[in-house]
Amino acid sequence: MSITLRNVRKDYDAQTEVLKDISVKVETGEFFVIVGPSGCGKSTLLRMIAGLTPITAGEVSIDDKVVNDLPPKARKLTMVFQNYALFPFMNVRDNVAFGLKARKMDQADIKQRVDEALKMVSLTELANRKPQTTRVIGGVNGSGWR
Structure with missing residues (x-):
């Protein structure tokens, strides 16, 4: 599964631009890491890819199909959340x-x-x-x- 972001932007209001002009293509099988300081928008970006947070502008594509208007379930992605995401009985x-x-x-x-x-x-x-x-x-x- 490939994931492509084209000029993706996220604004929370007219004064709060969180992500600006994010463009990247992650090819099938690639191992891709998003790093940055706390609060810089990493989780917001992942939530936009998963369809849990709407994007302000740009395109999110999965396997070369634009999915901006698809609900999260239709995107066939899995997201591990930071909080309460660990199984306590597993190492x-x-x-x-x-x-x-x-x-x-x-x-x-x-x-x-x-x-x-x-x-x-x-x-x-x-x-x-x-x-x-x-x-x-x-x-x-x-x-x-x-």
Whole structure:
């Protein structure tokens, strides 16, 4: 599944421009990361792609089909939310792998992707801990896993 953003913009009102002229194409199979300081619009961008937040201008396409007017369910995307998104009975590794397993990916591919993701965010050493023993802090006031 490819995702394309063309000149996407998000304004909350006439004075509050959150995202301006975002254009990118993520090809099928690519691993893409959105990074930035707290409050810069990362979650807003993801919510717009998923159809949970309307865009102000531009186009969101999935597999080269413009989906601006499609409801979230019709976009066939999965989004893991920052808050209350962890399964408390599963360890960090299994929580990260959950969406890939749901898509019935090959086990070797899942392991590779999960290992890469954990390493990228410095969570390798916490991979076998359950969320109750791993403090998760995020959002505008947060600073990561502890």
